Amino acid sequence: MIVAQQKPFEEIWEMIKDFKKVLVFGCNTCVAICHAGGSKEAEILASMLKIKASQEGKEIQIDHAAIERHCEPEFFEPMMEKARSYDLILSTACGVGVNFLSERIGNIPVYPALNTSFYGAVPEPGFFVELCAGCGSCILHLTGGICPVARCSKSLMNGPCGGTSNGKCEVSDQIDCAWYLIIERMKKLGTLEKLFEIQPPRDWSTSRDGGPRRISLEHIRAYEEKEEKSENKTEAC
């Protein structure tokens, strides 16, 4: 899932303090799981901002709302009219949600209340860790299911570097050395010899290229188009 963290409160306040009517708009998928931007967090943030506004003697109407997902239009379409009555949307969705809503809402600014951080898992409640970099060219079959792009501090493909110490990365003893983990895991899997081969320079164009990366599933699009047409036909009958 996408893991995000609320921005420092002062930074959020600076963003919104000159607006008159603000909607704190939550998303109940990923960012709710990481306790950053679901309906509960949107409500708490709205309350805190209201208190701050009254302390600062500012008259701002601050409401809150949340929907299931900010990354698909059908979820926020029903909210659009209400959202358009505000002069600022303070989104507690991830960055995808902020972008997506900005494109659709018209001339109303959408500001981020979160720092969208990474794709991660929840190994224990309240703890999140990045496990995938979304690089667009997966090599996990070569590295025992442990991603060096996301988890090695240097994204090395032929690690480890000389910095491994007690299984930890040279950057911090709080960071596991990804390559130490990879080697130990490959030993257990009996596939260590896979690591004896040199991984050639990567094609990073799948990772960060010109403009946003896109994936188009032609069969799904064709199917949807067909469905739409037949629906129109039935309606015409």
Place this chain on the structure above:
Amino acid sequence: MKSGSNLEKIIASGQMAVTAELGPPMSADPHEIIEKAKVLKGFCDAANITDCQTAVVRISSIAAAYISQQAGLEPVMQMTCRDRNRIAIQADLLGAAALGLKNCLCIAGDHQKFGAAGKLKGHPGAKNVYDVDTCQLVGILQKMRDQGLQQGGDKIEVPPKFFIGASWTPMGEPMDFRPYNLKKKVDAGADFIQTQGIYDMELFKQQMEKARNLGLHERTAILAGIIVPKSAMMLKYMDSSVAGVTVPKPLIERMLKAKEAAGDDKKRAKELQEQEGIKITVELVKQALEIPGIKGVHIQAIEWESAIEEIVKAAGLYPRPNL
């Protein structure tokens, strides 16, 4: 000859090679490089010019290597993967070769976090690159030199002819993988290897045996790295905090004894420890050169270049061959 560098010639002649290290300054003043080069000249076959070591901004390795070369000391230009993508790396390699540089050592580079240490602020917020890693960088150099091709496949009319080096941390973790780690660098095209600083010769011998079993000593020239210890404190620090370095207790105790012999006289304590450090280094150098498959030593006297002369002489490695 692949590059025709002095270092390559000495290794090819079968004589033990000696390399040292020269750290460029954090200013635009070339004199420090020239001074250090003068001190090292004649006592090593080539000197590594570090590439913003510990992620501290210094005169670039290429520029400093050129200045060193002009001053009569053959440089081993270092090239980290931290700061440049493959376009910048190859452009720099072409430029370095055009300037007449002949040795290049490929390393991953210390993480940018290390720049902020002691009094230095560094640039811990810098973005690192790591478009390619050390192994891949070695491969790029070899492809440029031997096939006359850029990594992307475009032709190079006049290829850069480097004697290609890589580093190796033989006692890094996981220890049993390190010989294979070396093998990958050799497979990629490393002509010579400089190891991380070694104090535990027994452990190093074991790792060298594994390297020999893989036949690596015949395919690359392994130079044993020795970091000249300056004080007991430094040895303790290296033992506890430098990855892949373990210092046997007796060595630390020898240094402590040297320090204690000076009583409260701090200046004397420094002198005595430095003397003991040089002695220890000479012993380590001699032991390393006895190990089958070792083709030389890489002696690092960090910010203490003047120590090299005495060490090299005492180790029986002087005069350096003139080829």
